[in-house]
Amino acid sequence: MPGRALLMDFPVTATSHLLADYRARGGYATLRKVLTSMKPEQVTKEVTASGILGHGGAAFPAGRKWQVIHLDDGQPHYLCANADEGEPGTFKDRWILENAPHRLVESMAIAGYALQVRHAFVYIRGEFDLPYRRLQAAVDEAYDAGLLGERILDTDFAMDLVVYRGAGSYVCGEASGLLASIEGRKGYPRNRPPRLTVKGLFKRPTVVNNVETLANLTTILAMGGEAFKQIGAPKSPGTQLVSISGHVSKPGVYEVEYGYPVAKFIYDDCGGVLAGRKLKCIVPGGISTKVLTAAEIETVTYDHASFTKAGSGVGSGGMIVIAEGTCMVRLLQVMIRFYHHESCGQCTPCRDGMGWMHKLIDGIVAGRGQSGDLERMELIAKANDGTTICGMGDACGYAVVGILAKYRDEFEYWIVHGRSKFDGRLEVDAAELAHA
């Protein structure tokens, strides 16, 4: 294991997701401690002291987000877990939903108590069938056991938890789009201010946190914020569930303690690149983070400061390993097609820009590329940056600019020769795999 495990700290079995097993592991003891011996403000204080950063991609300090909620404002407050995991390469929250759903339920009850929430929601992407069934079953078990609903654990605290299924929209993973979706509307993000913690769901103060961020609360409240802060790297406390995929020998979800060497993680813990090929580059945290070359990751440690210094980010923890010989033109084509498909269409720079970008990259791959195409793509990326309501337009730009900066020669080669510099395929050949 790459460092200390806080979330993946039990063996997954056929029953490990059920309440009885979770309780046998000490589950819901922390909720009891919180409800019977702490004031809501103290809970928020511990979360702030822990220094935990959001695990959904933006890495915003969770404590600071919570502090905006005024407990005595006389309004209902809402809490939403963002389980709309859709950033390509990311499947870590799915691990929690499938294997530790009670961890999320307990943590949400703790958060709900701290923020004085009567109704909480988990917004889960519509495609997640097993995760939804596992989570809904856990919620039902919790209601039956007096862990949700009225008088939780025989205290005065009451909270209802609704599992809300999305219906296929990447943009609903953006917090304001997510809330619009729960309101029964299309998932259009909206401008801030006002912040969602001031005017969120049905115009009431709302906290939206990522599933993994929330799941950590049980640990934070069990050990105390200061103790949690000692784990991981100085400015990145705790651990990150990293979902690793692509041309890697042992894909899957790993819990990585912040500060762990990235190269060691890929080569040792995950078995290195498929079929003995050399590493070309990685997408560190979902396709919206900039690629880092094999040489660049040599000195990077898995934490926010180190990734930022290298020119990329932890993002959503979705790492994609790319082998030497992979065609970056085709890879970027798949990425741009995705962004174009998922643009919600609200803001012109993104709606039109993604379309133009898609046309340009398709043109290059079809052999119709012209000189100036790459500059046009960079111009569109620049025009998108900061000019749209949500970050999706920017994100596509980062992917484009990031890949063009490091692999421009492959694009120029295709424009000039009308074909890939390599074999143009994205997969590692099956025959090559069989030989390895």
Added chain:
Amino acid sequence: MKHLIPEFEKIKRRYPAGFESSLLLPCLHRIQEDRGFVADEDIDGLCEWLGVPRMQVEEVLSYYTMLRREPVGRYHVQVCRNVSCSMRGAERLIGHVCKRLGVGVGETTGDGRFTVSTVECLGSCGTAPVLVVNEAYHENMDAAKTDTLLEGLK
């Protein structure tokens, strides 16, 4: 959808007062599960029961990719075409599924059994390539496993 209203009433109890429009997505999911798609009369019924404008229902239906206004085949085969799946053979897999069923992407077989679609990231990148039949994920797929799977679907 009228026969589903008792079920909808039960769902409604979980939501706070004033959240009527929130019921739109759960109700549409349930209607689609029941009929296979959302028909005009479902929209009429939902508008009446929820008291939301027809425009809002239409908007939601056109926005979310999982909601359908037309029926699909008995088995809806959706193959992921995003980055990690493509790096593990999704492009060949899509070709194989289409060839085997004799249809193109977005088409339904003549007997109405299969509809083939491509989709963006399903959050199954570590077990790529993935395809979904109706709701169920089938992971680490290859041509042989796909053949066995499709043969089993009557």
